[in-house]
Amino acid sequence: MLTRMSTLFLRTLREDPADAEVPSHRLLVRAGYVRRVAPGVFSWLPLGYRVFRNVERVVREEMDAAGFQEVHFPALLPREPYERTNRWTEYGPNLFRLADRRGADYLLGPTHEEMFTLLVKDLYSSYKDLPLCLYQIQTKYRDEARPRAGILRGREFVMKDSYSFDTTDAGLEASYQRHRDAYIRTFDRMRLQYTIVSAMSGAMGGSASEEFLAACDVGEDTYVRCTTCDYAANVEAVASVAPPPVPLDGLPAAHVEDTPDTPTIETLVALSNARPELARADRPWHAGDTLKNVVVKVVQPDGSSAPLVVGLPGDREVDLKRLEAVLLPGEPVAFEEADFAAHPALVKGYIGPGALGADKPAGIRYLLDPRVVEGTRWITGANQPGRHVFDLVAGRDFVGDGWIDVAEVREGDPCPVCAAAGREGALTQARGIEIGHIFQLGRKYAEALDLTVLDEHGRQVVVTMGSYGIGVSRAVAAIAEQHHDDKGLVWPREIAPAxxxxxxxxxxxxxxxxxxxxxxxLVESGVRVMLDDRRGVSPGVKFNDSELIGVPLIVVVGKKLVDGVVEVKDRASGERRDLAVDGAVSGIAAQVRALP
RNA sequence: CGGGGCGUAGCGCAGUGGCUAGCGCGCCUGCUUUGGGGGCAGGAGAUCGGGAGUUCGAAUCUCCCCGCCCCGACCA
Known part of the structure; x- marks a missing residue:
């Protein structure tokens, strides 16, 4: 393959585009790979489309090698299947909707679970047909409230999505594992550095869902890793470690105190330490000694709502994403003045365990952070304006209706796996780009769409499913994020446009x-060549363009030709060597084959 | 949806009431230069985001609208 720069449809930009912030966006635009068309919608230019197809090819080859079969659904879909799963409604404003000339509703597919499930239901009805894995590489449409970071989060994007169909849990586990292995091979070939993180808390069952996060400071996902073991999880899925319980004997009795002018945790702690009769003997009070009771209103899909109070140490905030994940399908919304008026038991700013719990008159559900174990003593609200209760001991003076693990996760928090094994391991946080997600859907979906097969005993059994996704266009951006320097892009060979x-x-x-x-x-020997044959263009321009475009090997034919040599430079390492023109073809071809 | 910023030539920007809207890059023509975005000369390219208003006069002031970017909310 020979590409001539003299005729290539390309214009590199000397300056950064004003609207691009993240490196991948900036460089892909500057180097002439993509152009923005609308917010979150991009065109691929010749070089960019080549890179895109290389990524797509790697994905397809690995899916095929794993024995999965490719199909292709339309992006334009009728409303009916999505109505059957209620997603026409549930997807809300994120769904691109349109109507045909007769007024019939259509949508642009945001994901294709319905189509896959219905297709299998349509054609298969025996356990003998399973297991089955189907995949497609498809353009997806989601009307994101805020597309960002160029092609990292678009409204139109390309995704590889697959679905597995099994009759047994063990079969699902095996299908999941095959996908996991295929994903590892796929992302390794793309030379991406990534971490496989648990996307579900341990309580909900270990490996049922994992995300592949490419390490990147501008990524949207925050995840934690253990410094001593291989535990890694999305922050939304981290299980907090509860401290050991404290014996109740000898703990001071609870006492209610006037605490005027203490609207915040800080002022409360300051007052508690300043007044001798309130101070602790062993050490000063800290923010973490206060029990903060955060009230939210939980709205259910049917429209009903009820207050929920979360009790957690005062030095931590409730992590909204974690809370939402736990409350699904309910949705937490802010508790407003009108809500307080409707629940007089809740004294704003002074909410305490004394008024909380399903068994109390007000009947308000009260869930506790795992750190509020038996024997811990707290300063907390006394349910009267201007008063707090001190030395209120968990398990002795109050209990919750259960536990809820939704406090923010912090750098340095203990690792749950290490803690369970009696080791000391701490969590560190990092940001990443979600390039892949594997998920054991189970039977819930098949039940909703009535996907069953007959088993060997002639009984109807519900199929169990897995769903697996790779962001193909996003992977292009992720690779660019991880493979660039101050001069431009530095593509891995298999992904590079040449x-x-x-x-x-x-x-x-x-x-x-x-x-x-x-x-x-070189072309003769199977090397993909981009030849800068532009006349009258100065060497500086050509060198800069070559570095910006990021092809892995740069060969310069220039002034050294009179000595019979050409110069070969490795774009990634910067290493260069002179090569005799005679035999240069085989020398370069060998170096190309040795590239990562 | 909340907060912030920005809309002037293909790109990056200057111009805050004055007559013909400017600079750099890019583009076209000619000459020159050829190992790090070179030089000289000439040229094309703009409904100054849109509308309404104030004014003798508006890119510039006022009002309304539209769009884009960033942060947050949201995100199978």
């Missing part, structure tokens, strides 16, 4: 003839 960027410099006709000859020889 293997060799052959630059002819100067105005000596012999240089161009030699470059043409070299290019022809």
């Amino acid at each position: 293997d060799v960027h052959l630059v002819a410099t100067g105005k000596d006709e012999a240089v161009f003839e030699a470059a043409e000859g070299l290019a022809a020889g």
Whole structure:
């Protein structure tokens, strides 16, 4: 394959585009790979489309190698299947909707679970047909409230989505594992550095869902890793470690105190330490000694709502994402003045365990952070304005209706796996881009769409499913994020738009003839060549373009040609060497094959 | 949806009441230069986001609208 820069549809930009913030967006636009069309909607130019198809090819090859079968659904879908799963409604404003000339409703597919499930239901009805894994590489549409970071989060994007169909839990586990292995091979070939994190808390069952997060500071996901073991999880899925319970004997009795002018945790702690009769003997009070009771209103899909109070140490905030994940399908909304008026038992700013719990007159559900174990003593609200209760002991003076693990996760928090094993391991936080997600859907979905097969005893059994996704267009951006320097992109070979960027410099006709000859020889031996055969373009421009575009090997045919040599530079390492023109083809071809 | 910022040539920007709207890059023509975005000369390219208003006069002031970017909310 030979690409001539003299005719290539390309215009590199000398300056950064004003609307691009993150490196991948900036460089992909500057190097002439993509152009923005609308918010979150991009066109792929020749170089960019080549890179895109390389990523797509790697995905397809690994899916095929794993034995999965490719299908292709339309992006334009009728309303009916999505009505059957209630997603026409549930998807809300994120769904691109349209109507045909008769007024019939259509949508642009945001994901295709319905279509896959119904297709299998349509054609298969025996356990003998399973297991089955189908996949497609499809353009997806989601009307994101805020697309961002170029092609990292678009409204139109390309995704590989697969679905597995099994009759047994063990079968699902095996299908899941096959996908996991295929994903590892896929992302390794793309030279992405990533972490596989648990996307569900341990309580909900271990490996049922994992995300592949490419390490990247501008990524949208926050995850934790243990410094001593291999535990890794999305922050939404981290299980907090409860401290050991404290014996109740000898703990001071609870006492209610006037605490005027203490609207915040800080002022409350300051007052508690300032007044001698309230101070602790062993150490000063900390914010973490206060029990903060956060009230939210939980709205259920049927429209009903009820207050929920979460009790947690005062030095931590409730992590909204974690809370939402736990409350699904309910949705937490802010508790407003009108809500307080409707629940007089809740004294704003002074809510305490004394008024809380399903068994109390007010009947308000009260859930506790795992750190509020038996024997811990707290300063907390006394359910009267201007008063707090001190030395209120969990398990002695109050209990919750249960536990809820929704406090923010912090750098340095203990690792749950290490804690369970009696080791000391701490969590560190990092940001990542979600490039893949594997998920054991189970039977819930098949039940909703009535996907059953007959088993060997002739009984109807509900199929169990897995769903698996790779963001193909997003992977292009993720690779760009991880493979660039201050001069431009630095593609891994398999992803790069060419293997060799052959630059002819100067105005000596012999240089161009030699470059043409070299290019022809390389193409002959199977090397993909991009030849900068532009006349009258200064060497500086050509060098800068070659570095910006990021092809892994740069070969310069120029002033050294009179000595019979050309220069070969590794884009990633910057290493360069001179090579005799005679035999340069085989030398370069060998170096190309040795590239990562 | 809340907060912030920005809309002037293909791109990056200057111009805050004055007559013909400017600079750099890019583009076209000619000459020159050829190992790090070179030089000289000439040229094309703009409904100054849109509308309404104030004024002798509006890119500039006022009002309304639209769009884009960033942060947050949201995100199978």
